[in-house]
Amino acid sequence: MPEKSLNLQIYSKLPVENTQIKSLGEGRPALLADVTIQGKVVSIIATHPNIPTRNSSFKQRNQQFKAIGDYVREIKNPVVLLGDLNTTMWSPFYQKMVDNAGLINTRQGFGILPTWKTPIPWVYIPLDHCLVSPEIQVKNFRRGRDVGSDHRPVIADIVIPKKP
Template structure:
């Protein structure tokens, strides 16, 4: 992958962070406070400093916490250069669900193959 991909991805994460910070500022002024769920393909793992800054600055929590790593990419057989048997060893978690601390995850798991190069992250959330 070209370095421009990573630069672009990191810029997008910063824009998401700025948007969520603005949204949170607005939510603080509202009654009752808004709950936030950010879910999708962020193309980065939770070990990335850009991901960690997003979580820290927005005060969102990783839905995976306490449930394991739950890798979502790549799906076995998607890339001919990766032998199917090695895919589980090389898989990484780049699809995420981040949510407000007032929301509780009751279950989270990686869903079945849907034909994409990613597997879905299926999250059950309890809203108070």
């Protein structure tokens, strides 16, 4: 079995609590953390599922999507799920995960904004995503500038609801 690597990081101006590395299905683990914003705990999940280059890794990635959806559905806090998901939003496996988890793609209403350069230099596809719980408002979504990676960053301006 190949070694699982975790090349994920969460940076925050606010204190990050309850950090853990958790396997959600087979393959690469996810990085979990909580941040308290205006008295409301928000759960963050950073993930980078397997690259579907073979039938086995395709199945593994799709199983990870199912496990992520199941896990998010059990979280009581608002959720922000982000990362290179190695799929587009048109994938039926991605759509099942989003539906199962009850999340919203922050791209919605802002365009496709592709992030990953394919082997064809002028063709990009949207592999990098930020998904949020329905109670989180999305004010803006944009693709960041080229930072020297084969992926462009995504930037989502979101508003966390005040604690009732």
